[in-house]
Amino acid sequence: MKLYDLEPSGNCYKVRLFAALTGIKLELEAVDFLAGMHKQSPVIDLNPWGELPVLVDGEISLRDSHAILIYLAKRYASADWYGETAAEQAEIQQWLATSANEIQHGPGAARLVDKFGYDLDKGRALGTASRVLGLLESHLSNNRWLACDRPTIADCAVMPYVALAWEGGITLDDYPAIQHWIGRIKALPGFIPMSGL
Template sequence: MKLYDLELSGNCYKVRLFAHLANLELEIISVDFLGGEHKRAPLIDLNPWGELPILVDGQQVLRDSQAILLYLAGTYGGAAWWPVEPQRQAEIMQWLSTAANEIQNGPCAARLIDKFGYRIDKSDALARAERILPLLEAHLAKHDWLALSRPTIADCAVFPYVALAPEGGIDLEPYPHIVHWIDRIKQLPGFVPMPGI
């Protein structure tokens, strides 16, 4: 399997993190993002959205980190990472949606502004973060993990941009349960860091 990757991308890191936790071998192919390699052939042919990550597994080509997590967990991770029961799958899926929506448009967007100079609305990103982080804190006050009382791809999806929130000027000190959850993830066998984490 090949992962077309950007080291500083939290979305790419989600896939690398899960692969390490699940003992999956990935060939990591670094992409010259600043040089626009992802916007030219052959990568634009693999993902017309012109985004990373891209996973190639034989004839299967996937874009979007949440979809890749689901594919890897369902194909190679076993029931520990992706259960067969629809109710349990839905418990995980709601967190994948949170990662793609509230986390992406909150803590992730704030980081894009502060760390990479993106021209997006910082006040909107902070307002979204101020809404989702207390909800996440309340959930983690009652649960060690996001879903199914164990580590799943839900944690892999939400973790990166929450852990990187300080790079967007968001203080995690008011959220002790989130901080403890971050520490629990870092203690998992196979955990691998990224710059900033």
């Protein structure tokens, strides 16, 4: 099973982290992003979006980090990670949505501006970040994990760009519950870091 990977991508790290936590073996294929290799064969053939990560498992190829998390969890990991009931999977999906939306366009976008020079609206990103971090802090003040009272793919999806927020000039000083939650994830058996985290 091969993961087309980019080390500093939080979206790629979500997959590497989940695989590490669950003992899933991935062959990492580093893609030279600066050389534009994600827009060329073989990546563009596997994913017309030209984005990373891409997972290839036999005949199956998947784009989008959250789709990959669901695939790996459901096929290769304990059912705890994605749940089995409609209620649990929907509860987890709410946080995948938050990750794809407010987290990506808040702290994720601020980091793209500061660290990689992307032409995005930094002010809007900071506003989105402030709002979602407040909601996250409130939730984590009453819950040890994002969903289902246990570690799930929701934590793997949301944590990376929150923990990397400082690279977009955003401090977590005012969010102690978020800091403690990041600490709990870091303490999970098998945890691996990425650069900046």
